[in-house]
Amino acid sequence: MLDITTDGSTGTGLTFTQEPHPGLVDANERARLLENPGFGRVFTDHMVTIRYSEAEGWHDARVQPRAPFQMDASSAVLHYAQEIFEGMKAYRLADGGTALFRPQANAARFRSSAQRMAMAELPEELFLESIRQLVKVDHDWIPTSDGGSLYLRPFMIASEVFLGVKPSAEYLYAVIASSVGAYFKGGASAVTLWVSEDYTRAAPGGTGAAKCGGNYATSLVAQKEAILQGCDQVLFLDAAERRWIEELGGMNIFFVFDDGTISTPPLTGTILPGITRDSILKLATDMGLTAREEPYSIDQCRADAESGRLREAFACGTAAVVAPIAQMKMRGGDFTIGTGGPGQTTLRMLNALTDIQRGKAPDPHGWVERLD
Ligand code: PLP
Numbered sequence: 001m002l003d004i005t006t007d008g009s010t011g012t013g014l015t016f017t018q019e020p021h022p023g024l025v026d027a028n029e030r031a032r033l034l035e036n037p038g039f040g041r042v043f044t045d046h047m048v049t050i051r052y053s054e055a056e057g058w059h060d061a062r063v064q065p066r067a068p069f070q071m072d073a074s075s076a077v078l079h080y081a082q083e084i085f086e087g088m089k090a091y092r093l094a095d096g097g098t099a100l101f102r103p104q105a106n107a108a109r110f111r112s113s114a115q116r117m118a119m120a121e122l123p124e125e126l127f128l129e130s131i132r133q134l135v136k137v138d139h140d141w142i143p144t145s146d147g148g149s150l151y152l153r154p155f156m157i158a159s160e161v162f163l164g165v166k167p168s169a170e171y172l173y174a175v176i177a178s179s180v181g182a183y184f185k186g187g188a189s190a191v192t193l194w195v196s197e198d199y200t201r202a203a204p205g206g207t208g209a210a211k212c213g214g215n216y217a218t219s220l221v222a223q224k225e226a227i228l229q230g231c232d233q234v235l236f237l238d239a240a241e242r243r244w245i246e247e248l249g250g251m252n253i254f255f256v257f258d259d260g261t262i263s264t265p266p267l268t269g270t271i272l273p274g275i276t277r278d279s280i281l282k283l284a285t286d287m288g289l290t291a292r293e294e295p296y297s298i299d300q301c302r303a304d305a306e307s308g309r310l311r312e313a314f315a316c317g318t319a320a321v322v323a324p325i326a327q328m329k330m331r332g333g334d335f336t337i338g339t340g341g342p343g344q345t346t347l348r349m350l351n352a353l354t355d356i357q358r359g360k361a362p363d364p365h366g367w368v369e370r371l372d
């Protein structure tokens with residue numbers, strides 16, 4: 001085993017131990033897997049792990065072969081779901097280099113998710129270094145295809161062996177990576193949403209703004225309903241009035257109006273503060289568009305779609321990037337947004353964002369971290 005000191009100091013005195021890999025996937029097999037990876041099924045050779053205990057703090061940082069975890073059946077996460085995660089991507093740049101997009105924002109959100117879930121907070125520099133280490137060692141897994149990227153999944157679980165209900169005294173942090181193409185099957189050109197009137201995702205005071213697994217577990221029954229209704233994704237309304245549009249199961253939402261303005265629901269604590277959402281708000285301002293963060297009711301949305309005031313809607317997130325919304329379905333009837341196809345502003349946002357992420361356009365906000 002070889003102890004490597006990281007290029008950048010983690011600022012925590014931790015070094016990552018690099019374990020040798022006994023059986024890397026061979027280059028031909030990797031090329032075959034990267035041809036059409038889909039989303040979240042093709043995994044790289046390695047993973048990073050770091051342990052935490054109240055006694056030792058953060059320790060035992062490793063870059064190691066990706067392998068099953070050995071866990072005691074009494075590990076707290078298996079019972080009380082004390083778990084958080086992040087989603088981010090490494091991109092192949094136009095000049096062949098590699099880059100991350102706003103990784104600092106993921107590090108900060110991971111820390112705030114940890115706070116909400118009463119978990120140990122991973123120092124942001126250690127989070128960033130764990131990502132850099134994995135991208136470096138699994139660099140060859142970044143697809144070169146159009147729209148392809150390396151999806152990075154940092155996550156943390158409560159690993160204390162104890163059945164009492166309390167914050168765990170031990171945590172396991174890990175990062176895995178998956179070579180991905182489009183999130184929606186067939187790269188859907190426009191998606192359909194099922195408006196969930198029976199189930200909500202998050203209530204005031206709850207965990208809606210944290211990226212914890214539990215939020216996704218509770219969304220699945222509504223997502224299942226969406227699929228049964230022939231839709232791609234579920235759209236959640238607020239829990240108090242079942243009236244205000246919040247977000248999708250795994251994406252934020254934007255609306256584009258006939259006066260050229262755009263809007264998205266405000267961050268009131270029940271929706272995830274998306275990094276793509278934040279970037280789009282800034283890009284809109286750069287483009288000279290008026291962008292509002294304001295409540296928008298499902299009734300107004302339907303009325304505006306019918307009157308033509310609402311021209312476009314799109315979903316956005318790391319996995320989905322920017323996805324046009326064609327139609328909304330709900331018990332009261334379905335309605336189509338705009339032409340039912342990708343709108344001009346949606347495509348402009350998609351291109352503006354992906355051009356910065358892939359180094360094809362200037363990066364005025366300093367969002368891109370170049371790795372090599
Ligand atoms: N909302 C939810 C529920 C999500 O899971 C995601 C994806 O991470 C987003 C919004 C978008 O967040 P981001 O743009 O940071 O990926």
Ligand code: COI
Binds near residue numbers: 086088250320
């Ligand atoms: C992401 O976009 O990173 C997410 O976590 C959303 C999930 C639907 C994959």
